[in-house]
């Protein structure tokens with residue numbers, strides 16, 4: 325998801341970094357979420373920010389137990405937010421057409437996701453169920469899970485993540501329908517703030533036949549085990 329900023333903008337950002345003492349480390353222009361051009365800070369800047377947060381929490385970043393923490397946090401951010409460096413639609417481009425006319429629902433359920441809420445930057449842990457109705461071609465099933473993973477490894481709100489997963493599958497595979505349901509617990513609600521452990525947020529995005537045909541939608545919900553009394557009410 326990297327792109328080039330206009331030369332003057334890129335140069336201005338680079339100069340700003342050098343003024344901060346990051347000589348020799350090139351500023352990497354990125355487009356976060358494909359929406360807003362920004363400039364990626366250096367690792368040294370990221371580590372300095374973590375040191376500031378440790379002090380904000382009330383501790384001493386120079387004590388032995390914390391001295392390597394900024395470096396660890398920067399490394400772990402590369403993993404936790406790796407979704408900014410990947411294009412989910414690219415993952416779906418390889419498809420298979422020898423399916424003997426198979427045109428029933430393809431469903432991947434209980435895909436575990438670990439994301440972070442964009443308001444508090446704390447974990448969202450849950451699962452995603454993805455179904456689609458193929459239109460002559462199918463995609464390798466691991467790719468559906470990979471698409472969910474890419475969007476999860478960004479700062480998110482659940483509604484947006486749900487829509488993004490469905491929209492990407494819809495755009496590339498052009499199936500007859502896509503259904504995505506996400507069930508997740510938000511630690512910003514369970515471990516802080518309103519403190520309501522055990523609460524699960526459920527979101528869904530139904531496209532094509534899953535939206536227009538209630539039988540198709542019901543079949544999907546049945547397959548993911550959510551037609552029970554007190555289910556999603558969808």
Ligand SMILES: Nc1nc2c(ncn2[C@@H]2O[C@H](COP(=O)(O)OP(=O)(O)OP(=O)(O)O)[C@@H](O)[C@H]2O)c(=O)[nH]1
Nearest residue numbers: 441442443444480481482483510512513516517518
């Ligand atoms: N709709 C939606 N809200 C979310 C999601 N993740 C977190 N939130 C909510 O985002 C809201 C942010 O509210 P604010 O009032 O700006 O922040 P706050 O003062 O920290 O709110 P509290 O969490 O109530 O303490 C909270 O109500 C969170 O529960 C999400 O995925 N979707």
Ligand SMILES: [Zn+2]
Nearest residue numbers: 441443444512
């Ligand atoms: Zn939150």
